[in-house]
Amino acid sequence: METLKGKALTKFGSHINTDDINPPQYHISSRPEDLAKGCLKNIDPDFAEKISAGGFVIAAKNFGCGSSRETAPIAIKAAGAKAVIAEEFARIFYRNAINIGLPCIECPDIAAKTDVGDELEVDLEYGVIYNLTKDTAHQGIPIPLYLIDQLEAGGLLPLLKLRFRQK
Amino acid sequence: MGMTITEKILARGCGAKEVHAGQIVNAKIDLAMTQDASGPIAFNEFRELGIPVWDKKKIFVCIDHFAPPTTLAQADTLKINADFARDYEIEHFFNIRGISHQLICEGGHIRPGMVAVGADSHTTTYGALGAFSTGIGSTEMCSVFATGELWFRVPEAIKVVVSGKLPEHVYSKDIILKLLSMIQANGATYKTLEFCGDTIADLSVEARLTLCNMSVEGGAKNAIIAPDEKTITYLEARGIKRGDMDLFQSDSDAKYIQEIRIDASELVPYVAKPHSPANGVPVGEVEGVPLQQVIIGSCTNGRTEDFKIAAGILRGHTVPRDLKCLITPASNQVIAELSQKGYLQVFADAGCIICNAGCNGCGIHALVNDGENCLSTNNRNYLGRMGSAKGSVYLSSPATAAASAISGKITDPRSR
């Protein structure tokens, strides 16, 4: 899989939950573009605007805790994020994100060592994050290989279609 | 090497003799649940595959969130659910009869030893009946509908030993709020919380459900309580035969990565402050906070036993006119029991708002405004989950909520 390049566009602390990511007040519809507009609005009002440039979301621990709603990673992806890099993810969010094709990389200390605006390069297969601005490299936890295949296919649904649709 | 209950269930699920934490296994699914908010993505995706579901008896389609709908968009969403249940001949379609988790437990659909998944994070609840159960997303649910299986990383286990007699006015909700305050909102991420000890053995099945329900607030993949005579009695009353239960117990040499001990006899009523369920403090620290709303119910504390406690406190009192006190029972069966036992009368006389069974209280029908405070027996008090992001939600047991409803401010139930 190719490496992902872009800027760290925004940074969050710990325990960002799915109600933060999909605030009920801004839930007009479940269309990705509508979800993107309201995404993280209560805690980062310009999130959608910032992330539309296409780059990375950085966070500390327990990113995506709370409900099982898949609209959470869908919103972040639709807003333009190439990947989320966090010190730790909540498990349902992590699975959902990979399933809908939003890469998530777990990397200790990443929030402390990255500033908004830093230019990053992410090697998904090896889980390495290169910070070109600071000239540093950070070893994260690589996404398991069989899930990389799934990401490359565009997510779990395209894979399911390959397996079942023809029958 | 010995195995935990969770390891034993997953081993059975994937047809292996032994599995251990860290292994990735593909397990057969015994029960798959969707609710109306998470279901439609799975349903629409599944329709694209053009195949029948793997087992229409094992799928539960529940409508409990937008129940009943208040916007056209919600009404549309419900139609997508109903159409799927009809078109795919889903055997269990619960159309606004109560909260999914409660219906699955009280209906005897979940049994010890099963592997269950739900497109809802509080699917962890069923662990109170000795099953492995966890929340998944919609696309994974689509995959389960197609294949009847799912991969899991066998979780490491944390043993939570609770011993001693709970003091008066202190309940299982206080145990879990205390535990979450100790381990924080990610203290059990990817792990199993296994509850044991004499306090847990003494708890009713209803009270155990509360513990497992909220375990996900600590990030847990699943929570589990070893099935015992109480579990068996609860399920036998629901038509399940003892022989149909896999009563797994953890081996004495099973591996735990952490052990947490809680002395129940020293516990006090706990309240989680805004905006995290892990912000629990002894009620004394927040006593007197003025309230505009109180909610008693939800999948966490919406069972007959919870309302018995609340009715016992509210009997003969009325709530102040500036306060809205909502009663949100977890199922129609609970409503029927409340009616039989006369608790509905108590709530009506007290001036409470008696809602239909469902998720109404979770920011769906009773929103808080800017600057308002709500004390609720729900499981989450995230910023903005119940309306205004400038409102505040506190969490407590039904006893603390009922005592607070009478005074219109957060009140220690022991002082009444």
Ligand code: SF4
């Ligand atoms: S009552 Fe609340 S927490 Fe429980 S299933 Fe419904 S929305 Fe979720």
